[in-house]
Amino acid sequence: MNDTVEVLIIGSGPYGLSLASYLSFLGVDYKILGEPMSFWKSRHMRDDMLMRSTFSHTYPANPQGFEILESWLKSNEIDGNGREINTLYPNEFRNFMSDFSRQYDIRSDTRRLARLSCTGQGFDCDLDDGSKMHANNVVVAVGLSGMENHPSWEKKYIDHPGVIHSSRLLDAGDWKGKRILVVGGGQSSAEAIHYLGNADNHIDMLIRKDGILYNSMHVAFSNERKQRLFKIINSFPHSPLEYRRD
Ligand SMILES: Cc1cc2nc3c(=O)[nH]c(=O)nc-3n(C[C@H](O)[C@H](O)[C@H](O)COP(=O)(O)OP(=O)(O)OC[C@H]3O[C@@H](n4cnc5c(N)ncnc54)[C@H](O)[C@@H]3O)c2cc1C
Incomplete structure (x- = not known):
């Protein structure tokens, strides 16, 4: 096996990046897979729509708490009280999340997980470029994009x-x-x-x-x-x- 990591996070959305911020802060050996914030890019979020959550419901959990979004808003001159609706546009949230990742030194490995098997002593992971790695622990943070709710039509x-x-x-x-x-x-x-x-x-x-x-x-x-x-x-x-x- 080429590589062993203590924690493998599958998915670089807000949830995976949030977890990575804690692991990075605590000095835990981890790897995070997937293209950062890909769900928030082209396929699901229109840039003209406003996010549904307000500022205080939008920041990802992290060791510094809400402060991290507050200081980002301030440095980007986004004034909560100046906006009629206290929320962000998706492109602003993506920008915030890239600054967030820089701040916690989170470097996503953009490869995707193709297959995971449990060995009894952790997990063997096949990546989509054909390479392999081993993880002692795995966190699945792949989001809900594969779970569209349709009526029971054919x-x-x-x-x-x-x-x-x-x-x-x-x-x-x-x-x-x-x-x-x-x-x-x-x-x-x-x-x-x-x-x-x-x-x-x-x-x-x-x-x-x-x-x-x-x-x-x-x-x-x-x-x-x-x-x-x-x-x-x-x-x-x-x-x-x-x-x-x-
Ligand atoms: C129209 C719309 C509006 C929304 N508005 C809001 C809002 O205002 N506020 C809010 O908080 N939430 C909002 N949401 C919900 C929000 O998108 C999700 O709650 C959030 O993205 C969940 O984060 P996540 O990290 O769990 O998943 P995701 O953001 O879906 O991230 C999961 C990541 O895992 C990656 N992945 C999947 N499989 C693999 C694999 N095999 N290998 C590697 N990577 C993989 C995906 O490509 C993706 O990048 C909205 C959703 C929609 C559709």
Whole structure:
């Protein structure tokens, strides 16, 4: 076996990088695999969307706590009180996470894990370039991107080019002028309608419950927020009035 490491972290998203900050701080021998913040790059996050979490729910756990985001915001002249909504854009979060990684000297190995086997004395790991390594401990930090929740449709419908999951909806232009059915009554479907509603579409929404479950847990009702909500409401004029009010 070429290489042995005490802790192998699989995945360089916020969770893996957060753990790496502690291991680095404690001087534990570790390796972290995967391209840093790849989920937050092209495939799932539009740069014009705001993150859902506020500053205080956004910073990754780390030995310095919230202070690390506070000082980053200050040095990048991002003023929490100056923003109507106290949150970041995904590209800002990615920039924050690269500074975070530099600060804790986290160097992701961009190779991916292809296969993991338990040997009884740790783990044998096959990487995607054909090389091998051994780890005494493994942390799986691969995120939820492989766990899209679809209705129980046949696979041929899910794979159809006319069907897309909200977490992959990045270009409203692809859906311009189309007649669209949005299935689901949660925050993602309300946001999808808001996003697609600017592209000259006819949109219907299918909801099982009495209204939209919009997570307002952490978001103050600023004027900007209200305007955004009104835009969402006006994006589906064909739904019953009580749903729109709700
Ligand atoms: C539209 C949208 C909006 C969101 N808004 C927010 C928000 O405002 N605030 C918030 O906190 N969260 C938000 N989230 C959720 C957020 O994306 C996740 O909670 C977060 O990314 C989870 O971090 P993670 O490190 O667990 O996983 P991920 O960020 O998914 O990272 C996992 C990493 O592991 C890598 N990986 C997978 N398999 C392998 C392998 N075999 N080898 C090596 N690497 C591998 C992946 O490429 C990926 O980079 C949002 C999600 C979506 C889709």
